[in-house]
Amino acid sequence: xxxxxxVKIIENVLIAADTYRMVLEGRLTAEMKxxxxxxxxxxxxxxxxxxxxxxxxxxxxxFVLIYKVLGDGTRKMSEMxxxxxxxxxxxxxxxxPIEAVKSAVLIGGGAGTxxxxxxxxxxxxxxxxxxxxxxxxTKADVYGVNEFKKLGITPFISTxxxxxxxxxxxxxxxxxxxxxxxxxxxxxxxxxxMAVEDNFDRGYISLDIRMACGIGACMACVxxxxxxxxxxxxxxxEGPVFKIxxxxx
Amino acid sequence: MTDDRLKVSLPGLxxxxxxxxxxxxxxxxxxxxxxxxxxxxxGIMIKAATENKKFGNPVPRVAETPSGMLxxxxxxxxxxxxxxxxxxxxxxxxxxxxxxxxxxxxxxDYVRTAEKxxxxxxxxxxxxxxxxxxxxxxxxxxxxxxxxxxxxxxAVKKVSAVPVYVKLSPNVTxxxxxxxxxxxxxxxxxxxxxxxxxxxxxxxTAGPIIANKTGGLSGAAIRPVAVRMIYQVxxxxxxxxxxxxxxxxxxxxxxxxxxxxxxxxxGTANFTxxxxxPEIIKNLPAVMDRYGIEKISDATGKAHR
Numbered sequence: 086x087x088x089x090x091x092v093k094i095i096e097n098v099l100i101a102a103d104t105y106r107m108v109l110e111g112r113l114t115a116e117m118k119x120x121x122x123x124x125x126x127x128x129x130x131x132x133x134x135x136x137x138x139x140x141x142x143x144x145x146x147x148f149v150l151i152y153k154v155l156g157d158g159t160r161k162m163s164e165m166x167x168x169x170x171x172x173x174x175x176x177x178x179x180x181x182p183i184e185a186v187k188s189a190v191l192i193g194g195g196a197g198t199x200x201x202x203x204x205x206x207x208x209x210x211x212x213x214x215x216x217x218x219x220x221x222x223t224k225a226d227v228y229g230v231n232e233f234k235k236l237g238i239t240p241f242i243s244t245x246x247x248x249x250x251x252x253x254x255x256x257x258x259x260x261x262x263x264x265x266x267x268x269x270x271x272x273x274x275x276x277x278x279m280a281v282e283d284n285f286d287r288g289y290i291s292l293d294i295r296m297a298c299g300i301g302a303c304m305a306c307v308x309x310x311x312x313x314x315x316x317x318x319x320x321x322x323e324g325p326v327f328k329i330x331x332x333x334x
Numbered sequence: 335m336t337d338d339r340l341k342v343s344l345p346g347l348x349x350x351x352x353x354x355x356x357x358x359x360x361x362x363x364x365x366x367x368x369x370x371x372x373x374x375x376x377g378i379m380i381k382a383a384t385e386n387k388k389f390g391n392p393v394p395r396v397a398e399t400p401s402g403m404l405x406x407x408x409x410x411x412x413x414x415x416x417x418x419x420x421x422x423x424x425x426x427x428x429x430x431x432x433x434x435x436x437x438x439x440x441x442x443d444y445v446r447t448a449e450k451x452x453x454x455x456x457x458x459x460x461x462x463x464x465x466x467x468x469x470x471x472x473x474x475x476x477x478x479x480x481x482x483x484x485x486x487x488x489a490v491k492k493v494s495a496v497p498v499y500v501k502l503s504p505n506v507t508x509x510x511x512x513x514x515x516x517x518x519x520x521x522x523x524x525x526x527x528x529x530x531x532x533x534x535x536x537x538x539t540a541g542p543i544i545a546n547k548t549g550g551l552s553g554a555a556i557r558p559v560a561v562r563m564i565y566q567v568x569x570x571x572x573x574x575x576x577x578x579x580x581x582x583x584x585x586x587x588x589x590x591x592x593x594x595x596x597x598x599x600x601g602t603a604n605f606t607x608x609x610x611x612p613e614i615i616k617n618l619p620a621v622m623d624r625y626g627i628e629k630i631s632d633a634t635g636k637a638h639r
Contacts, residue, residue: 086368087368087369088369089369089607089608089609126606126607130398130606131398131399131401131402131403131553131554131602131605131606132396132398132403132605132606133605133606156398157398158398172607174608294393294394295393295394295395295396295397296396297396297403297405297605298359298365298604298605298608299605300365300366300368300369300608301361301364301365302359302360302361302364302365302366302604303358303359303361303396303405303407303605304361304381304390304395304407304410305393305394305395305396305405305407306393306395307389307390307393307395307410308393309389315387317389317410322365
């Protein structure tokens, strides 16, 4: 059951350029699945900020959000201190289905790397071999390496300018490493997701889009089915995760 | 949750309290029903119905603004038949009044849609949407010309089995002219205000943030405009007003009612706080006590006495 709960900030730190890691504590953690999101109420703003859940620990009730400062609302979030509280509506959306596979490749772009952390953990629990490929514009933007290392995964890194890891984008990196897997899980900018769609048949992508209600009522965040022009999905409700080939990006 | 002090009575609408979610901000109630019992609501103004299903505008469809937001959804809805077949029967399980919002491209399709939905079991009233700023045809084109507004109202009145409330646009020079026109057309009431046409640009791309370029401004930012316009229209007509525009608290409800509203709809605030409607209903009696209002219906038009 989703709920709107006042949750406490445990930690809120800068981890890369304009990128923050916020740890929160609340009862809604008990309901979370990898790839879901929460809609955060930032005091003084009309619209909530939908942020993907990066990881969670159901024992402690803590969950982690990785977010990028893109405007006033996220800037205000970045200025909040441990002990501060805010309302989180969630968990929302469908999340990444954890399929029974031998191997999976996780593909993250920029702030889209966040929700792949818990996805990796859940896949590892099933005994799957998991690799992660993370792409960023430049070295200063790189994050997530430690999160994956804690899980025993050393992620492959690419930067557009080559200042860290492979020079190029994640698809080029995947090809250069000859990475192949039964299934891919991807989250990142649109053009990256389009490339993933072009190169893989089986897997899931998570969309990022401007939302309002976050629960499927307002029709702000819709996308169309890839084949059926008449069919649409609400990204907040039927997504944010879609099967490869399901939606028009 | 019933409290006689909160009851209000309008044509077709015997409401246990004056609070209802505004059309477009609440879908058909299904999502909010996961959060609370919709029977606490005085009424529900459901998402606009058009004759055929509509996908609406390209995304992005929303943007934050100071104390508000812009939207250009474009009346996305499954079409009147699906709404009558699936949504209204589901919503009838709750003890609340259903107000069906109707939009169209032409007088004929407004009339056909209104006639159909007004005969659906459970629909207490129609809200005739002549003020959507986000569609190319219809909508606001009917709400900015008094002659057109009057003739559409009268055409819909002829076929509707339930009272008709006409939803007015604030994007006009003199809203009282339109209000008088729809009254002359036989409207049973007025709902006001729809959103104010606005625009935001992205500083990186220099282009509009919203794909439709312009969008409707809503939220707290527009409340003073709503109060002013309700105040003016209350003086100009003799039919009841359902007030809306930036309401986010029981105090705001009182302000719109003082200006002249007989009931109040809550729109954008549902996005900021999905529990806002039940919270306002719960807070109303204490706020009424503070300002010496015995019955909420006594608040209507208090600014004019």
